[in-house]
Amino acid sequence: MSPVQEARLCVYCRKHPVEAKWRPFCSERCKLLDLANWADGTYRVAAEPVHPATVAEDNTDTSEF
Ligand SMILES: [Zn+2]
DSSP: OOOOOSOOBOTTTSSSBOOGGGTTSSSHHHHHHHHHHHHHHHHHHHHOOOOHHHHHHGGGOGGGO
16 A cells, blocks of 8 residues: 555546545535535435335334334
């Protein structure tokens, strides 16, 4: 393992060195763009409904929960 000497690159664009202010991004622009991507996926997951069938089946075995 060699010590990390090179500046870390922005996790979004992978071109510019990370700016401490916007870590782990190089700029506010990259941060916002990355967050936009995350939001897209997060909303999809959050919108996923709980399986009604599973809730109904577990109705007789609630002691485990
Ligand atoms: Zn960047």
